Amino acid sequence: MPYSFVAPSVITDKLTDKAIIGVIEIEAEALEGFEIRLRESGENVTSVKLSDGFWVFDRSKSGEPIVGAEKDEYSLSGIRRMPYTPRGKTTVSIVFDKYSVEFFENGRVMSSTVYPPDGADKIELSIKAGKCVYTRYEIAD
Numbered sequence: 001m002p003y004s005f006v007a008p009s010v011i012t013d014k015l016t017d018k019a020i021i022g023v024i025e026i027e028a029e030a031l032e033g034f035e036i037r038l039r040e041s042g043e044n045v046t047s048v049k050l051s052d053g054f055w056v057f058d059r060s061k062s063g064e065p066i067v068g069a070e071k072d073e074y075s076l077s078g079i080r081r082m083p084y085t086p087r088g089k090t091t092v093s094i095v096f097d098k099y100s101v102e103f104f105e106n107g108r109v110m111s112s113t114v115y116p117p118d119g120a121d122k123i124e125l126s127i128k129a130g131k132c133v134y135t136r137y138e139i140a141d
Contacts, residue, residue, distance in 0.1 A: 015134055017123040023137040024094040024123070030130030031090045038096055041120035048094070048103050048110075055082045055110065057103055063115025080110045097139075 020039070028034070035049035039062070046062040048055060060078035085106065093104040102111040125134060 014127075015125045017125075017134075017136060018121045019096075019123060019136060019138065020119075020121045021097045021139050022095075023139065024092075024096075025133075025135045025137075026092045026094075026125070026127070027133040028090045028092075028127060028129040028131065029088060031086070031127075033126070033128035034092075035126045036094065037122070037124040038094070038101055039114060039116040039120045040122035040124065041117055044116045044120055046101050046112075046114050046116070050084055053084055055084050055103065055105060057081070057101075057110040057112065059101070059112045059114055062101075062112070063117070078112075080112065082108055082110050 024036070026034075026036075031050070033050060035047060037045050037047045039046050044061055044063060047058045049058075050056075057080040058078065059080075062078065082105075087106075090105065095102045095104075096114075099115065100111065100113050102109060123136075
């Protein structure tokens with residue numbers, strides 16, 4: 001059963017929700033600002049925000065650091081970036097479970113493993129757009 005929130009004329013809005021496992025779809029018209037914080041508890045959080053024409057996926061406070069082959073500054077600090085092309089309607093999908101977050105927009109994806117503390121379930125969406133529809137689908141674990 002989906003949980004939906006519709007803001008027909010958003011100037012700036014903030015929504016809070018709770019989930020450890022799920023799928024979120026956000027449809028926004030005239031998107032100007034966006035940040036979603038997932039699996040938040042205390043100082044632990046994974047976030048995706050729109051900043052200077054880029055989607056910025058930040059897992060630097062998502063628990064254990066990831067050590068891999070990447071050696072660039074962003075990867076070493078737990079940050080991934082992807083260009084954003086403004087359009088009339090932007091659709092974002094986020095799939096997350098206990099140990100991963102995947103962010104989809106316009107046929108592209110950013111993903112990472114995350115290691116938040118047990119019970120970290122807070123979701124917070126801050127958005128600035130002409131219209132916004134937030135839908136979260138629950139998935140059984």
